Amino acid sequence: MIRPTYQFRALFQGTTVPTLEQVVNFDEARQAILAGNIANYDTPTYQARDLDIGSFKRQLAKAIERKNRPPGPFGPEYPLKNGCRSAVGGDWPVDHPILYHDLNNVGMEFQVTEMAKNNIEFNTALSIMKHQMTLLQTAISERV
DSSP, X not given: OOOHHHXXXXXXXXXXXXXXXXHHHHHHHHHHHHHHHHHTTTOTTOOOEEEOHHHHHHHHHHHHHHHHXXXXXXXXXXXXXXXXXXXXXXXXXXXXXXXXXXSOOOOHHHHHHHXXXXXXXXXXXXXXXHHHHHHHHHHHHTOO
């Protein structure tokens, strides 16, 4: 007998849900780091931090490419695994041209702009994921 969790996992692997899950997890972690930057806006010598967006996007693109590749002679490629945040390599110092007299480099406008962009990406991923779930629910209930 096949375990139900395996059936659900197999059902979701055919959709964009696993990829969207990684995007949502990354955006959630990034939002916390950006909020920490804003919280330390007045802290002397505090250096702004951020996650390496380029590295995350490259790894996500590779995982999507592997997933979309037809199975090879040794079986299918593995889909994107959980824990993409740790694969990104942690948080990185932010390179800003602004350095204040107290050696703090947190630019409030930049941080708020990055939080807004991050929030848009997060909400878009959640919206697409919700749509995928609605499609799956419709397919399962056999309604057209």
